[in-house]
Amino acid sequence: MNLINSILVKFLSYLPKWIVKPFAAPYVAGVSVDDTVKTVKALNEKGFLTTVDILGEHVQSPEESFKIRDEYINLYDRIKGLDANISLKPTHLGMEIDPSLAENNLLNILKKAKENNNFMRIDMENSPYTDATIRIYKKCLGEYDKVGMVLQSYLKRTAQDIINLDSDKFNCRICKGIYREEEEIAYYDKEIIREQFFNDVKAILTGKGYVAIATHDISLINKIENWIVENKIPLDRFEFQVLYGVPMGNKLQQLLDKGFKVRNYVPFGEAWFDYSIRRLKENPNIMWYVLGNMFKK
Ligand SMILES: Cc1cc2nc3c(=O)[nH]c(=O)nc-3n(C[C@H](O)[C@H](O)[C@H](O)COP(=O)(O)OP(=O)(O)OC[C@H]3O[C@@H](n4cnc5c(N)ncnc54)[C@H](O)[C@@H]3O)c2cc1C
DSSP, rough: HHHHHHHHHHHTTSSOOOHHHHTTTTOOOOSSHHHHHHHHHHHTTTTTTEEEOOOOOOOOSSSHHHHHHHHHHHHHOOOOOOOSSEEEEEGTTTTOHHHHHHHHHHHHHHHHHTTOOOOOOOOOOGGHHHHHHHHHHHHHHHHOOOEEEEETTTTTTTTHHHHHOSSOOOEEEEOOOOOOOOTTBBBBOOOHHHHHHHHHHHHHHTOOEEEEEOOOOOOHHHHHHHHHTTTTTOOOEEEEEEEOOOOTTHHHHHHTTOOEEEEEEEETTTTTHHHHHHHHHHTHHHHHHHHHHHHOO
């Protein structure tokens, strides 16, 4: 079945976009800000918080980065009044061209976040950008404290980064990490990465920071949830995060029922095709859910 699924996903990536669209639909809010606002409202009504991301990365010119900067600035106005903040990727704002270009763009977007009393999270990309991203995060934190970053548990450096960054202003999403990294700097073994993830979350919670626990790994969520309950960690120190559309059974509802915060990462934009193909490659079973729903209709 796995082989058939993988072949089908590969096949999908060569088809016209209109054929792929129904398979992409569960993962992205749509192309426009209007689509996204609708999705965010629906999620909010179900009790979920959201973080919104404009799809794309690695812009190749300063002009492109300014366009994305302005789109993010406008987005803060469009999500006013919703339970929504923003996540963004440094290379989408010019990091690959020049870190100071990305820094300026991020500081401008942060100014808008501050004006709207909202929050901004800087996603973490692959390891060539880790140090620069941390530097920019610290710079942003000097301007406004409702800013967060991301650390990846597969990187061997992460435990030390958490120690270095610990403070009552430290707001960090912990995720396993999605990029291909060299063995000298990253763990490959899935069990080790899960253990590191657990340790990273504990390290932030036994320190002074706030942690966003970003995983779809239900047994890992259960383990962390038990530890949080046993250690009476206050509800305002953490939240759970998932990517919009990844099937989680009734786990998210259970978390909400227990009073925990759960945030959906909601991507949208013109670059939906590549993102959705990547998601389908990650979890080809999604295709069968979509086909099942089509036939039910
Ligand atoms: C809110 C959020 C923000 C993230 N931000 C970043 C970031 O800034 N930098 C970064 O490097 N990584 C980021 N990631 C990705 C993360 O690093 C992992 O690669 C990804 O979440 C898969 O790991 P997992 O912990 O869910 O566990 P896994 O063991 O990989 O997955 C558990 C289960 O969920 C399914 N699943 C997991 N991910 C997906 C998916 N995308 N689509 C479909 N099914 C899936 C798997 O098939 C499996 O059944 C983010 C993840 C989330 C949830």
